[in-house]
Amino acid sequence: MKLHLKNPIVFFDLETTGINIANDRIVEIAILKVNVDGSEESYCYKVNPEIPIPQVTSEIHGIYDEDVKDAPTFKELGKTLAKIMEGCDIAGFNSNKFDVPLLAEEFIRADVDFDMKKRKFVDVQTIFHKMEKRTLSAAYKFYCDKDLNNAHSAEADTKATYEVLKAQLDRYEELENNIEFLNDFSSFNRNADFIGRIIFNDKGVEVFNFGKYKGKSVEEVLKKDPSYYGWMMNGDFPLFTKKVLTNIKLRSFNK
Incomplete structure (x- = not known):
């Protein structure tokens, strides 16, 4: 099912140095931008986090200090990302609890004026958990009947998330094909900040x-x-x- 869009929407996924929103940093960001006419633009950037990547984290996503030592820092990349995402709604998998808050932190640290609270947010994981309660790999198999190869690759996860959302709209008649509805449906509460404090x-x-x-x-x-x-x-x-x-x-x- 094709998404009904009033604004472009960006599906994005982060690989990071860890899971502490206040202290950890982005090491890779993948973006799939879906325009109102359905055309797609893909972007994927390695990011120098300016702090060491713990070995245990590198073993999960496969990105090591050596891989990002010559990559741009987020401060150098921030304006480019803001331009790509300007005027877009935002979607991801577990994005409302992790990716969106961490991205907001990086924009603030980089002094990039990007008002994320003006966006609509669709968290495909929340829809999945409300409907089926599984993981991204299981969601991809369940909805798309495909195996998710290269899981924990930001680019693979981003594409899979987009495909899962379209399949969810095909499967569930009660889901409305508009981003405002999906924003509300994929939110568990009404956060004033991103992490619900x-x-x-x-x-x-x-x-x-x-x-x-x-x-x-x-x-x-x-x-x-x-x-x-x-x-x-x-x-x-x-x-x-x-x-x-x-x-x-x-x-x-x-x-």
Whole structure:
């Protein structure tokens, strides 16, 4: 089934130095851009993470320090990626929980002004888990009747993710073929940041989603306990979470 698109959509996948969103770095990014007319553009870049890649991680995705030592850094590549993704909705596999937050961190570190919150996000893994509860390789076999060779290759995973989404639309009549619906369907909650430390409650108010102030209005907490802002800003939270927190704090000053 061909996707019904109002905007171009980019399917992307990352290979990284690890799974810590705040501290780990991208070593490879693959992008499959699907235009409104259905035409496709593919991009794949190795990235110098500027930190060592742990041996155990390299053994998973096959990318070693030697492979990326001459590759551009994300700071050098960031504007190119932003241009490719400009005006596009975004899709991936487990992307809402990992790839999107980590990519947002890299854009912030590189001082690239790329507002990812303006996008619609489709997480094919979430659709799969709601419908079948398996992995990408199993999803590819289940929906496309193909074996996923070169799993953990960003380029292979990206192409497979695109094919799985199209097959999901063919299989499930209850799935609407538009990105706004898929954005909503593939989200488990209403995150204000990408990793869900701050979420919107049923009244559209940002509340903390962890710790001693879980469920409490961020704005009210910052008024009653100003030191909490400093604790979070100095803590091991992603840069995007800190950016959201700061925007809420600044907004309250202007009221």
